[in-house]
Amino acid sequence: MISFENSKLVEEQYRYAESVCREMIRPNARHYDDYENEHELPWDFIRFIWDTGRKKMESLMPGVDVPEEPFMLQVHINEMISWGDVGYFMCLPWPALGGNAIQNTGTKEQKARLMKRFHGDKPTWTCMALTESHCGSDSSAIRTRAVRDGDSWVLNGEKLFVTSAKKAMVQSEGVMVVWATTDLAAGRAGIRPFLVEANTPGVTITKLEKKLGLRASDTAVVILENCRIPLDNMLGGQAGKGFKGAMNTFDSARPAAASSGLGIARATVDFIKEQLTLNGIKIRYGVPRNLLSALERDIIDMETQLRAAWLLTIKASWLVDQNKPNTLESSMCKAKAGEVVNRITQKGVELMGSLGYSHRFLIEKWMRDGKIIDVFEGTGQINRLIIARRILGYSSKELK
Numbered sequence: 489m490i491s492f493e494n495s496k497l498v499e500e501q502y503r504y505a506e507s508v509c510r511e512m513i514r515p516n517a518r519h520y521d522d523y524e525n526e527h528e529l530p531w532d533f534i535r536f537i538w539d540t541g542r543k544k545m546e547s548l549m550p551g552v553d554v555p556e557e558p559f560m561l562q563v564h565i566n567e568m569i570s571w572g573d574v575g576y577f578m579c580l581p582w583p584a585l586g587g588n589a590i591q592n593t594g595t596k597e598q599k600a601r602l603m604k605r606f607h608g609d610k611p612t613w614t615c616m617a618l619t620e621s622h623c624g625s626d627s628s629a630i631r632t633r634a635v636r637d638g639d640s641w642v643l644n645g646e647k648l649f650v651t652s653a654k655k656a657m658v659q660s661e662g663v664m665v666v667w668a669t670t671d672l673a674a675g676r677a678g679i680r681p682f683l684v685e686a687n688t689p690g691v692t693i694t695k696l697e698k699k700l701g702l703r704a705s706d707t708a709v710v711i712l713e714n715c716r717i718p719l720d721n722m723l724g725g726q727a728g729k730g731f732k733g734a735m736n737t738f739d740s741a742r743p744a745a746a747s748s749g750l751g752i753a754r755a756t757v758d759f760i761k762e763q764l765t766l767n768g769i770k771i772r773y774g775v776p777r778n779l780l781s782a783l784e785r786d787i788i789d790m791e792t793q794l795r796a797a798w799l800l801t802i803k804a805s806w807l808v809d810q811n812k813p814n815t816l817e818s819s820m821c822k823a824k825a826g827e828v829v830n831r832i833t834q835k836g837v838e839l840m841g842s843l844g845y846s847h848r849f850l851i852e853k854w855m856r857d858g859k860i861i862d863v864f865e866g867t868g869q870i871n872r873l874i875i876a877r878r879i880l881g882y883s884s885k886e887l888k
């Protein structure tokens with residue numbers, strides 16, 4: 489049965505994550521956002537999480553003591569760490585998007601191989617490379633080639649905007665999931681996921697993007713040049729899990745992104761309410777709307793939108809844990825969260841006046857950081873397209 493109450497485990501770990509945010513994350517968030525410090529990593533935090541924190545936060549410890557609803561726990565931790573700072577959240581050494589892809593497309597042996605990397609001494613990351621220069625939203629147009637040569641696959645192509653590629657492939661012994669085509673003429677039917685391990689010859693990171701927000705997170709250009717990998721690194725075994733696997737990856741990646749965005753949105757609402765309290769202003773909940781001040785209406789609208797987006801996210805996450813289809817719900821929560829985090833952070837900056845625009849507070853950073861939720865893991869428009877297809881019963885060919 490679906491319940492809107494957090495389990496004891498979720499509540500305990502959520503509160504633990506909050507203490508980590510207050511003590512380690514918030515005080516340093518500005519440093520890693522400064523333009524000149526872009527791509528510098530919060531190593532103290534990363535080491536702490538690897539050595540201590542993740543043993544307490546079970547959702548960060550893949551494969552160990554799996555709780556009853558692991559995904560529900562994960563979205564709560566995502567929300568809380570992103571409330572602390574989304575740049576730090578992006579640095580968490582855990583399976584993340586690449587891990588999602590492996591969970592959704594890999595064989596038992598491939599999943600075990602990935603999980604093993606997360607039980608060593610050194611912080612480890614994964615990443616997933618789908619986007620190319622000519623295709624972001626239309627991922628079925630991938631041109632990176634995978635050609636079979638004896639007992640290897642040989643990959644050639646260029647991938648853009650790969651989150652954590654440097655952390656996974658250079659700064660740790662991680663893995664990258666690369667989506668490539670074995671048959672260009674076959675369109676989406678030719679697309680397969682491949683596992684490329686750190687230190688594989690033929691992988692080069694040529695550039696780290698400078699960005700509007702998420703500055704602690706590396707977003708890389710990756711070149712694959714005659715990159716030779718073993719045959720059994722095609723995820724899902726010889727038949728491989730095709731394009732559908734990429735789409736299934738998003739069924740859990742989208743609620744994960746939504747929860748992170750809602751952490752940023754909640755940080756904004758909490759901050760504004762703290763400022764109002766400091767200035768002796770109370771929100772008169774329960775008073776008829778026409779009697780409220782414009783400011784009170786704004787705050788109540790922010791809270792309502794936040795709650796609505798969170799409930800959609802909880803529903804999509806619950807379906808993940810129940811192993812039930814959730815493509816519609818995951819797109820709904822992602823589209824809503826993307827819109828809500830943008831609305832709330834912009835409104836927050838507006839309500840703070842000039843102080844909102846200045847570097848004195850983190851609120852301007854949250855506005856920049858929050859924009860990403862409507863861009864990656866499918867833009868707002870693409871998620872709305874998916875929702876429309878699902879509700880109206882159209883295929884991707886019929887409704888583009």
Ligand SMILES: Cc1cc2nc3c(=O)[nH]c(=O)nc-3n(C[C@H](O)[C@H](O)[C@H](O)COP(=O)(O)OP(=O)(O)OC[C@H]3O[C@@H](n4cnc5c(N)ncnc54)[C@H](O)[C@@H]3O)c2cc1C
Nearest residue numbers: 616617618619623624625649650651707864865867869888
């Ligand atoms: C910080 C960051 C991290 C990222 N991390 C990763 C990663 O780890 N791995 C990865 O593979 N990619 C990653 N990406 C890439 C991201 O997923 C793509 O940028 C995104 O899918 C959009 O693709 P695009 O930039 O090519 O835009 P386009 O697809 O060219 O879209 C441009 C605009 O047109 C709209 N649009 C496109 N098609 C339609 C349509 N059919 N109907 C209506 N509107 C449409 C879009 O919504 C958008 O507003 C990342 C990007 C950023 C900025």
